Amino acid sequence: MKATGVFLLLSLALCCYQGNAETDGAADQGTEAACENYDPRRGCTRIFDPICGTDNQLYGNECLLCFHNLQRNTNVRIKNRGMCQQPSAYSDTAQK
Template identity: 80%
Template sequence: MKATGVFLLLSLALCCYQGNTVTDGDADKGTEAACDNYDLSKGCTKIFDPICGTDHHLYGNECLLCFHNLRRNTNVRIKNRGMCQKPCSNSARD
């Protein structure tokens, strides 16, 4: 039950930030997500395995990062596995 609540809160947080895209300077950094490993038409698992994207946003798992890229036609890459070190911001980036 707790895992479901965490997943729902994370999903809600991702919805708030889904309009952000990667800046040109960030596109070459990080590693490419293994999106071919997931059937995005069936959705993603609820397993919390945090991924920090090159857009400095936290994704619940690699599949959710792939889903974000597919839905928004972006190329957010994996900056690091685990929590993001730089806080999220809606302001313009340098």
């Protein structure tokens, strides 16, 4: 029961946190995922808290990004919290 309460509080904290990746020159490198908070070998929650990775792939939550890194032996970082940005039609035509 106590573990469930702690888990719920951590989940709530993650859901309420709307921080972004660093906004200075290191933004294209992203921020490191807090994989030590998860045990992806035991599975991840189904809570949708989207993360855009530095590989421009959308992950359902931070745990799934960690799981991807563990399975593929990669180091994808967090580009930003939320959906990945799609280039607008205007920016595509402006570059041509």
